[in-house]
């Protein structure tokens with residue numbers, strides 16, 4: 001039996017106190033979705049189940065009590081910290097759910113400069129801890145564009161990656177240890193050590209769980225020396241993406257580790273670099289670290305790029321200025337909303353990854369299909385922003401005119417485009433998700449994504465969340481658990 005909204009609220013009041021419950025209808029409506037449905041949000045139309053309450057956690061104990069109640073009473077719980085999700089992760093597929101908000105768990109517990117690690121509660125905003133570290137000449141090395149919005153719990157829960165990932169890796173490479181609470185109320189801690197070979201790496205049960213297995217309450221990540229005086233930026237224009245991918249590959253295979261390695265196609269570059277792009281693709285690198293390493297990395301990149309005559313170097317200051325203004329603060333989110341209302345045109349992104357020998361084919365086929373199959377698309381393009389020894393990601397960007405009711409936007413434009421990109425990546429052997437997470441939007445393809453290893457994923461879900469109360473439908477649709 002599903003508990004009524006009143007019963008859920010009553011129970012939560014008993015567990016955490018009325019002062020930690022939000023029940024005003026407007027806030028609840030906005031908390032029924034994330035940015036996947038930003039047009040519905042902007043239009044004030046809400047089609048998804050509205051939470052019974054937002055529950056503000058103040059301690060790990062609150063989380064344990066609330067999860068245990070949800071587990072015993074079949075109440076769907078949506079964990080939330082920074083609220084910057086993009087992939088329908090904060091929607092509920094079941095009614096009368098709660099949003100369990102950890103943004104009040106915002107203490108930096110310890111900056112350990114000797115062991116080079118920092119421990120934070122889940123609700124610490126990345127920008128805040130990064131600013132504290134930089135003041136001490138340190139950095140997490142993690143810099144997603146949502147750095148001013150996203151919080152440590154959400155960053156780990158989504159397996160996020162940042163703009164310097166080519167050097168520092170994704171959050172999964174930074175995580176040292178953590179604390180997480182499971183739906184039966186079990187509080188678990190994975191200790192902070194440099195490495196261990198005592199069985200499977202259980203951190204990876206938690207990292208990327210998207211709130212579908214457990215609630216992360218505390219995170220310890222590595223820290224690094226911050227040496228901006230050694231930063232070097234390199235920018236080039238070039239004619240085509242295929243050559244750009246080849247250059248990226250050569251830089252990676254040669255063993256260089258630039259912190260940034262990015263390749264923009266003509267359409268995407270026009271939005272970022274109109275002041276120098278001249279209808280061309282744009283290739284960008286940044287080197288950082290100790291002076292000797294940055295000099296060697298820069299020299300290596302210049303040597304490789306020089307072999308490609310179509311590449312024309314641009315002033316490095318242009319790249320460093322552009323980079324300084326790339327992150328999204330709440331003001332940028334507000335500006336975007338105004339622009340959508342004014343222009344009736346809206347943009348979204350879908351990020352995938354594949355091996356070097358497949359990436360250009362995915363880029364070409366997905367762009368061609370989006371242009372041919374979806375109406376009102378004003379442009380589609382993208383960039384590669386995270387490279388590895390064996391391949392790279394592609395961040396598709398697409399804009400369309402909104403010739404529909406707010407409730408139709410998802411079905412007419414966003415989902416069909418997403419579907420094309422997912423299909424093309426999977427068809428070529430790539431992954432359908434590089435860093436934003438699966439959410440509910442990409443969950444229908446999860447069996448294709450995992451193949452025979454879906455068995456492992458499904459077993460984890462059934463073992464840790466047998467009543468499916470942790471963000472039900474996220475990553476694995478309900479019908480795949482039957």
Ligand SMILES: Cc1cc2nc3c(=O)[nH]c(=O)nc-3n(C[C@H](O)[C@H](O)[C@H](O)COP(=O)(O)OP(=O)(O)OC[C@H]3O[C@@H](n4cnc5c(N)ncnc54)[C@H](O)[C@@H]3O)c2cc1C
Pocket residue numbers: 035078079080081082083084085086089090102122143144145146149150151152153154155156157158159160161162163209210211212214215216217328435436437471474
């Ligand atoms: C403008 C913009 C730019 C972005 N740029 C990047 C980027 O460069 N790189 C990148 O990786 N992502 C990016 N994102 C996506 C988003 O910021 C990340 O997914 C981020 O990691 C989400 O963190 P959050 O704290 O906002 O999580 P939320 O939005 O609160 O939640 C995200 C997911 O994690 C779960 N969750 C949240 N907290 C917890 C917890 N404590 N325990 C368990 N589960 C939890 C939720 O249930 C949900 O499924 C961007 C988003 C925006 C809006």
